[in-house]
Amino acid sequence: MLSDTTRKALTDRAESICRKYKLRRAYFAQVLGKRRHFLAGFGETDYSRPEQMVLGHNIALFWHGELNEEARKAVMDSLSKLARTAGTELLGK
């Protein structure tokens, strides 16, 4: 189960990503087969299709807005530790 601390960390990171890259919305989800199980996020509802990338440890990031390749790499690198923490907690380890 996700701890409150990690959930807050995800929310805060979603917010900081939105502000830094001027995204309309960003949120994290756990990858469970076809299901993308919402964990935490920031931003307003947007009716376009979100982009997504899997960060590893069965954690995916969704976002509405533009992230070029360089930004995606930077975001993925910056989130790797948090994704590992979240993924580990969700596995119950």
Add this chain to the structure above:
Amino acid sequence: MLSEVEKKWRAERLAEILRWQETSQYQNFINDRQIWQVLKDNTKPTKRETLEVIEKARENSSSGSLLSPKDVAILANNDDEELWDAIFETAYWIKRHVYGNRIVIFAPLYVSSPCVNKCAYCGFRHSNDKVLKKTLSMEELEAEVRVLINQGHKRLIIVFGEHPVSDVEFISRTIEKIYDTHDKYGEIRRVNINASPLFVEEYERIKRAGIGTYQVFQETYHYDTYCKLHPQNTLKGQYAWRLFALHRALEADIDDVAIGVLFGLYHWRFELLGLLHHAMSLEEEFGIGPHTISYPRMYPAVNTPLTTASPYIVSDADFAKIVAIIRLMCPYTGSILTARERPDVRREVIRKGGVSQIDAGSRIAVGGYVEMAREHIPDKEQFQISDTRSLDDFIFELCKDGYLPSFCTAGYREGRTGANFMPLAKHASVKNFCIANGILTFKEYLQDYASPRTKEIGERLTIPQYLSWLDENVPQLAPQVRANLEMVEQDQRDLHF
């Protein structure tokens, strides 16, 4: 009758359940006396009172607020036919306001009927030797799924008895097998589950298989009736264990949960208040209400006299009222109407009740889809369904009646689950996704599975109608949907928002 192995399994599990009940911190949210009191206090509502509740329900559809128990009692006790017309119109309005005029279609798949319980109303009760108990092998399951996906289905509700052969590991393997079964364009994209209550760690195991919604129906919220119908030495005999089944699911972070009542077991007005209190409790504890509410009516089952002899059998007229009140009292919930009901009842109640999800092309015998031509296989069915029309025939009728048939599964694949879904539904903005995704999935159906007459009405009337709706209501999405429709025509599939 149960074997010694089955009895032992049941006894061991019952002991664990009783321990849970003894130590559970959850407070019972159903007070039979209070429910009857609020119904009695509002036996003869005035016209003004009823109109105020109707107006309140309309307003609530933009905030996601539930009606109060008093409000529901007022609606349930209304005997003014003109006001019932207003209630039905409001139910239809609310449903369109929240979800748009789309109807999501799914199929039930009965996987396993052996059961250690002895529910008085159920054809699968272990003492009923007139109904064969069967569990699908993985090969038989695949054969069933292939029939379904080759009709065009994309969403299933899979149903299990409560038995050691259908334990959590089996359920998980079943889900995985279903998702792994493909046939050209055919696949199942969402698997919902109707099964027994579980412990938190069992729900966690099921969750990892990537399920949609977990459904547990209380059957009846009236405690004495519940005890009468479910023997105390059975697993299902444990009222509190079942009542808090979905609370435990939410503890395990399964955040799409579904409730329901089997109408016909007790007074329907009481049961409506039971459903309301259940929704209120889920919201209060977890901030997440029921993803769907189901309201199956008791129907005949082989060798099951209660199903025709109960004093609480619900009439067609009252059934429509029940469904409409559910829509008004819980505006954001998905409302599921099944093929138990006759075609004429379904057509009427879809509109009057503000229904949002419905099954079609259904067969409820275990192994019934591979014998599709047989509408009924009584000795393998839990009960009998009344609408045995094909999926295509049903979809054609929906199109004629102006609805958008939808096989959408986008929400849970785009992370719109639980706390990320509820605000959209509660603030009535989810329809923007629903209509867009409905159009795309219906287009897939027309391309791959539809009969010529359904294809004709779908392409000529339905899709243009709902593209116009998008143009007016979600103009930023309309061009993308049109572009995606062209991609579907070029054989791309599973495009969603």
